[in-house]
Amino acid sequence: MDLQGPGPQLTLWFGSAKKWVSGPLFDVSGFTDTPELSTLNGFTNWYNISRDEVYYMFGTGNPKSLSRWTANQFGKVERLLWNESISMWNLVLNLPKSQCDEYSPCGPYGLCDLNSSPVCSCLQGFRPKSQQEWDQRDASSGCVRVTTALDCKNRTDGFMNVTHASLPDTALATFHDTISLDQCRQKCLTNCSCTGYASADIYGSGCVIWVSELVGVGTVSYGGRDVYVRLASADLAFIAHHQLEKDIRGDDELELPQLQWSTVMAATGNFAAENILGKGGFGPVYKNNAEVT
Numbered sequence: 001m002d003l004q005g006p007g008p009q010l011t012l013w014f015g016s017a018k019k020w021v022s023g024p025l026f027d028v029s030g031f032t033d034t035p036e037l038s039t040l041n042g043f044t045n046w047y048n049i050s051r052d053e054v055y056y057m058f059g060t061g062n063p064k065s066l067s068r069w070t071a072n073q074f075g076k077v078e079r080l081l082w083n084e085s086i087s088m089w090n091l092v093l094n095l096p097k098s099q100c101d102e103y104s105p106c107g108p109y110g111l112c113d114l115n116s117s118p119v120c121s122c123l124q125g126f127r128p129k130s131q132q133e134w135d136q137r138d139a140s141s142g143c144v145r146v147t148t149a150l151d152c153k154n155r156t157d158g159f160m161n162v163t164h165a166s167l168p169d170t171a172l173a174t175f176h177d178t179i180s181l182d183q184c185r186q187k188c189l190t191n192c193s194c195t196g197y198a199s200a201d202i203y204g205s206g207c208v209i210w211v212s213e214l215v216g217v218g219t220v221s222y223g224g225r226d227v228y229v230r231l232a233s234a235d236l237a238f239i240a241h242h243q244l245e246k247d248i249r250g251d252d253e254l255e256l257p258q259l260q261w262s263t264v265m266a267a268t269g270n271f272a273a274e275n276i277l278g279k280g281g282f283g284p285v286y287k288n289n290a291e292v293t
Contacts, residue, residue, distance in 0.1 A: 008056075044058065053249045128142075150192070160231050174209050175208055
């Protein structure tokens with residue numbers, strides 16, 4: 001059990017490298033990224049988080065049944081149940097379940113999605129750190145920002161929402177149990193080191209704030225959280241423009257102008273702070289100083 005970070009989490013080490021993490025334990029509902037531990041039929045789980053101790057226990061519904069955890073030589077955690085009729089251990093749970101469940105398969109700011117090919121891509125607003133390595137299907141070096149500098153002084157940054165996501169590694173994150181999601185957003189914007197935030201969903205409140213690279217983001221088929229990734233306003237504008245072009249191409253009846261990137265830059269004065277009209281959920285809204293033709 002790793003106690004570093006806002007919530008304890010189960011961690012599997014393979015030599016000196018992290019192989020798998022369960023996601024943090026915020027309350028008695030279980031580990032955030034491993035719901036199987038709480039929903040596995042035939043097993044009962046007990047969690048405790050207090051000032052004096054933290055523990056996770058499990059048992060079978062039948063007191064005569066035997067169960068055990070093992071870590072094998074292949075870097076897998078296995079939960080086994082003894083089958084008396086054939087005198088063998090039956091495998092009931094195997095972790096990590098897939099490539100995307102492993103620790104940081106796509107590196108910092110990478111996104112792992114089993115429904116994509118290849119499974120690794122960069123979060124929007126980021127690009128491969130080493131395109132050559134990515135072309136060789138090695139994404140371990142991760143991604144870097146398209147725009148390197150965040151605007152801490154003028155607070156023009158915004159956030160891109162990654163839905164149905166597993167939480168990034170929380171080892172270097174901070175936990176705030178009583179503030180709302182909007183308060184969490186403002187708290188992140190006032191911290192120059194903040195890279196993203198997410199709801200902790202503890203009785204309707206609480207959030208997690210990351211002050212380091214986001215490692216281990218993936219899409220999940222069951223549950224998941226909304227993870228808000230901090231981006232520079234220029235990157236958010238580019239993403240919005242790219243999405244607009246996709247919408248236009250996908251709907252012939254949608255009569256909206258297609259804008260060149262140079263037009264967007266000219267219209268906003270290179271995203272000058274004096275042209276900001278306000279802020280929305282995706283970042284600043286700029287005044288248009290150019291005609292769209």
